[in-house]
Amino acid sequence: MPELPEVETVRRSLEPNLLNKTITEVKVFLPKLIKIPSGDAEAFGRILTGRKFKAIKRRGKYLLLYLEPDWVLVIHLRMTGRLLYIEKPVPVEKHTHFIFCLDDGNELRFHDVRQFGLIYLVQEKDLETIEGLKTMGPEPLSEDFTLECLKNSIKGKKQRAKVFLLDQRCVAGIGNIYADEILFQAGIHPDRRVDTLRDDEKEALWRAIKDRLQAGVDHRGTSIKDYVDGFGQAGSFQNQLQVYGKYGEPCPRCGTIIQRTKSGGRTTSFCPRCQKIR
Template identity: 40%
Template sequence: MPELPEIETVKSIIEPQIRGTTIKNTVVSQAKVIAYPTSSEFCERITGKKIISMSRRGKFLMIHLENGDRIILHLRMTGCLLVTPPDFPMQKHTHVIMQLSCGMELRFSDTRRFGRFWLLKSDEKDGYSGIDKLGIEPLNADFNAEYLRGRFGKRKKAIKECLLDQSVIAGIGNIYSDEILFRAKINPSTAANSLTEKDWERLAIEIPICLRYFIEKNKITQKDYLAAKGQDYRNTPFLQVYGHAGEPCPCCGETLVRTVIGGRSSVYCPNCQKKP
């Protein structure tokens, strides 16, 4: 599933191409991807509306319309957004097409059909998408060790599981939790309530540094993004532990180990990330 850096990449590519355009027509071929309201109402309400901006919240994307309404989108596992010319080859699992006043189309495709759209009015409380339950943005200035310790410090759960809790920190998933813990030299199975003050401080430093690093590494041109059909995330060559179980640690040479924590795989270095 795309995590915060990948969603930020999608936003940075898509927003400049759709900002200031008007949605002339919308076609939904798979009604279930419109979670709220109905597919027909979704199409009716956004038609003729001008797109003002696009933003990200955790792993969600939001398209803001001129009347204050907002389209919320979660890509889930295989969702993809593309801005294409009308004659660009249609991907097999394209479920939503928005025809824009600039002559381009905003297309949403999703092989596994888990991605979802919501459309909320300007004064409507979001009790549908779950975005209102998200925790702090890890790139915010007020994200710090005190916040982490206050929310996780009494938990007996493994710190790996804690970092995946979207109600506390928005946007971190399986990939970057491994990378963050490796950078912070913390064993992923360590109980959160056993972390020291220095551990919390290192985590608070490494989380935004790691995420910003991968946002930078994921940068891609609009042309290359379209050519790769939005699937060419460029983080893989820079991952130090995720996906590298059985290989030497890039820091000490010890063999990286894969384990399962809370039903999720985790890769770590038993030497650099010793358990207390």
């Protein structure tokens, strides 16, 4: 589910509520989601209890909750994960797998219908033991992500454009929705090999990556089924989508029927006229 804009929206909604709060109790209902320390709910709860949140960050699609003095609770929401700050008494739902009780009397809950979410508890010096974080590509909304940076990332690769965008080692945080929207805006066919892109096309791709992800953040994410922010609020970027999930409908730019294919095992929607393979 959540891609960079959704995870960033969750981060922003949680940050003011968690900063300087202390965890008073941890309830674990599904230990298998704890990857480090592997399935160990007892150690997980023991280490977290009594610790205070000192920073709430994001890297790609990972949320990084920093605790004093040097622990990091790393959470990946995968497809259907939700992190919710609960202020009023709410019954524990069927798919609530973790509850972090806070010293303000409120709770942080992790909820995940499909149970794909991943949770790690590591010390700061060990963040790189999380393979996905260690190999993560550049952060696309940072100032460091220049056109040159994208060109460097493309260098030596022969992937098709859609697969390239979905590969977290190439660029961080892009998933199936934003990949389709980025390629449409850039006018690039999803099956185009990245090593055949001209300079002007690389620049269009770079601009579209920045523009579509920023637009997603500005609209507080895309809520199609499950995604909500830390307050349970939906985003609105689903109203701005041009091609994602719109196969069979006319292209908003030229009216040609949007086609559907598979790239890297994922359903892909694109306009065969605006996104020529060339």
